[in-house]
Amino acid sequence: MISDITLGQYFPQKSLMHRADPRMKICLVIYAIVLLFVAGNFASLALAVAYIGLGMALSRIPLKLYLKSLKPILFLVAFTSVLNIFYGTGEPLWQWGILRVTANGLITCVFVAVRIVALILASSVLTFTTSPTQLTDAIERLLKPLSKLGVPIHEFAMMMTIALRFVPTLLEETDKIMAAQKARGADMESGSLAQRIRALVPVLIPLFVSAFRRAFDLATAMESRCYHGGEGRTKMKSLSFGRSDWMVAAASLAALAAFVALNLLLPAVGRP
Amino acid sequence: MSFIQAQQVRFSYDAETVDAREVLHGVDLSIEEGEFVALLGHNGCGKSTMAKLFNGMLIPTAGKVLVGGIDTSVEETQLDVRRQVGLVLQNPDNQLVAGVVEEDVAFGPENLGVEPREIRRRVDEALKAVDMYEYREHAPHKLSGGQKQRVAIAGIIAMETKCIVLDEPTAMLDPRGRTEVMETIRRLNREKGITIVLITHYMDEAVQAGRVVVMDEGNILRDGTPREVFSDVEFLKRHDLDVPQATELAYRLTAAGIKLPEMPLGVEECVKMFRRYLRMETH
């Protein structure tokens, strides 16, 4: 089922991560991703992974859900990391025709796999622990300076709120329409790629029609509830940077110092 | 003066075009504060159009709609109209904006620029009023239809409107969801004195109102208490309208030559009447 995807969903819970300021969480995810990609050796990579793992642990969300969020990208991970095995430089460990496996390639393969998986996990920590409204609120606040340049930040944030709100609804609807078309004898799982794409048309058209109908209703409902743009709007939950946030920020800075030290002191491995 | 006043309201959706078809032909209707009005009529007779005229989503082509003395056609005071009259639509899925219940309920007051502490208080109170307080942190798409619809109603309550217009709020719900929503509506009317305009196709819901208005092709046909309106079964049938089940039963029995003392509206009333009737017969 399409609606089983957990990537990008929010799971309410009482935890340090849920309480943390969403603006900081966004910055920390970016920070964690930078660490992952700058890591030059196993020690610093392990530190970055441990940092993300700590975030996962503090979120008090079952590991199972995190693993589920990896499912849709498993293929991508396998594909890119295997491809990297054959692109290494240096002495071959094993060779068959043009296929050459080197120690360097193997290390790169591990690095690539760990990076992608950890990247998904880091963003899952963010989306699992932050309600969509908080997330868009935080983005709106972080990008606020741009609105001085005439960029419609509030509108953009509202669009995102609505998109996130309707993703599950539309996924459920897709499931229903697919089931309905299958019941009418549509075949979506076999045939050539072109045939399968064509089989999607009877799913997409009803989906679009219904999305437009929903959009009209939603516009009526929003206007009825006095929505008139971002001007003069208040928020129930104002974002506040509390003491625990400062503590998390300080811990992250300490991690950064350790990371830089590890990265510089130990020799780099893998593809330069 | 009445709270909502429609004066000689005419309306057509594409007024500018030549072949514009008029949907409402000069409707006069006044609704008092604290009333519970059911608006009935067959498909396409203009009920939803009326609902949208009541909160200024649509503006009459001719005539006037006044809400608390404010003309809905004045652009500058439109927010003041919507602050007083909330609208709940049929499909609960399409009117929830935020991904968390309490944040959705807060949407209206946020738009009105209410202070955060006060929003919190209103949201909690509104969720308690519709009995959804325990679900405040849930995602709307994980709720049942009846629950979603109650959240939508809470979103209007939090704006502290004096009147709620509900356009077939139970049409997509199962019997249980329907009962939940109807109970909520009745309680709001009774306990908070909120004016209710309920558009519905279920006659058993309409009899719960204090006043029933029947529309037909853009005109008002009947306007009175449920008893007055539903006692004329033949008239309603002529206009393709149902009557409550209990009334239908009594009507058919009367038609078959059985003399009943009165026309019942609800099931309980019907049972009582039959008890009395049977006792009379056996004695």
Ligand SMILES: Nc1ncnc2c1ncn2[C@@H]1O[C@H](COP(=O)(O)OP(=O)(O)OP(=O)(O)O)[C@@H](O)[C@H]1O
């Ligand atoms: N957006 C629109 N544009 C043009 N015509 C419309 C529009 N909405 C409704 N109409 C027409 O106006 C008339 C009244 O519609 P309205 O939706 O008010 O009926 P209704 O009484 O609510 O019906 P139902 O019981 O089916 O909800 C119908 O004939 C309909 O075709």
Ligand SMILES: [Mg+2]
């Ligand atoms: Mg309608």
